């Protein structure tokens with residue numbers, strides 16, 4: 418570091434620390450960088466710091482809601498993701514929505530927003546969730562509850578692993594219209610497509626964290642080590658998706674039904690219907706898989722863990738689910754869960770518990786833009802052309818200036834306060850997305866938020882109604898690993914017990 422400085426709005430200039438002191442502090446905090454940044458942001462008068470590391474791009478990190486609103490909305494045009502970001506992800510994501518700026522982004526956003534708001538997609542998602550939960554997720558937990566292998570007479574399950582497999586199957590079925598079967602007990606190893614995504618995402622996360630981009634760029638040019646592996650894994654993904662596009666087109670040509678062949682509602686098929694070029698479709702669906710895969714499983718992993726720590730909240734969530742189930746007791750339509758999207762919208766306690774989980778453990782821990790031109794943020798921080806500007810969800814969730822003195826506590830009250838009482842809260846629980854940018858905010862806000870909440874609620878209801886999960890190591894507070902999307906270090910190993918007698922799910 419040349420300097421770490423905390424920014425001030427009143428013209429006092431940033432506070433600088435001596436070069437050596439800063440380097441030492443960085444070294445000392447290398448295993449707890451997120452918390453260290455959070456502490457520095459909390460100590461800054463405007464919750465903004467400037468990191469000026471020797472040989473690296475000047476970086477403004479902010480947890481200030483006015484700055485975040487300015488970056489994500491007020492001066493949106495000046496804060497694209499930028500080439501340094503799109504370079505890192507470009508080999509995998511190509512020109513998919515997640516990885517482009519300007520006109521290319523705008524055109525995709527329009528198309529994709531339309532698709533995401535379509536009733537057909539919501540119906541498909543609910544059908545996929547039901548099938549995946551009933552056929553795979555619940556039987557996997559049932560099997561664990563049946564096997565007296567672990568402590569207390571129940572088998573140990575890594576919930577993080579189970580939830581990641583589940584999420585990959587769901588997002589593949591919704592995006593590609595195929596079921597990779599990650600949770601299928603008959604498949605001993607992860608399907609090739611899932612492992613290719615895993616490996617590629619891991620290598621790309623390391624690219625993003627590399628102190629000097631030139632190193633991975635040289636390795637890529639020479640096809641060495643991890644970069645060679647990445648190239649091979651991306652090839653597997655690209656070929657699999659292209660094969661699907663071609664076979665789907667053939668199928669469409671052969672099927673001649675009354676709808677003109679439009680028999681599938683997955684995103685890939687719908688994009689074929691819209692007449693997009695094969696490579697455009699490929700890049701778009703890869704972006705959806707990346708965006709929709711590990712985010713929900715990360716949030717759910719922390720959610721289940723937090724409930725084991727907060728039994729009163731667990732009881733409140735269960736009461737709400739049971740009350741909703743009672744309303745459906747006489748339904749003949751009950752196939753599996755019996756809940757529909759309307760029910761999920763009414764579940765305020767569950768919504769609050771999920772929102773509160775993501776406040777403390779956001780699936781995307783930070784997000785960076787690159788300034789197209791010089792600017793001054795609302796708190797007075799100067800931004801130079803090309804500077805990296807990072808808003809920091811993890812730190813914002815823990816800022817007392819935003820959440821009050823009990824910011825560190827897991828408490829649903831902040832979401833269930835009378836001001837937010839309405840029979841159906843909106844997806845952010847009524848809190849400004851610039852104070853709580855877990856799904857980003859402004860024109861580029863997450864397109865899958867509704868879908869994500871539906872999925873998380875579906876899984877929470879299905880699992881909690883039937884099973885009691887308890888961590889194998891009750892005393893452990895797991896570490897938060899921010900990677901491309903956040904993980905729980907070491908997974909979430911739990912024992913599974915049935916709450917009710919075994920019956921057909």
Ligand code: HEM
Nearest residue numbers: 705708709712713716780781855856857861863864865869
């Ligand atoms: C708890 C779950 C989720 C969280 C916390 C989340 C969060 C985010 C965040 C922070 C961004 C902005 C990232 C960036 O621009 O670099 C984003 C973008 C996006 N998300 Fe989500 N997401 C979730 C689930 C989903 C799901 C299930 C989908 C569905 C496929 C999805 C689709 C997208 C898309 C397409 C974008 C790009 C939007 C654009 O650039 O215009 N997300 N999400």
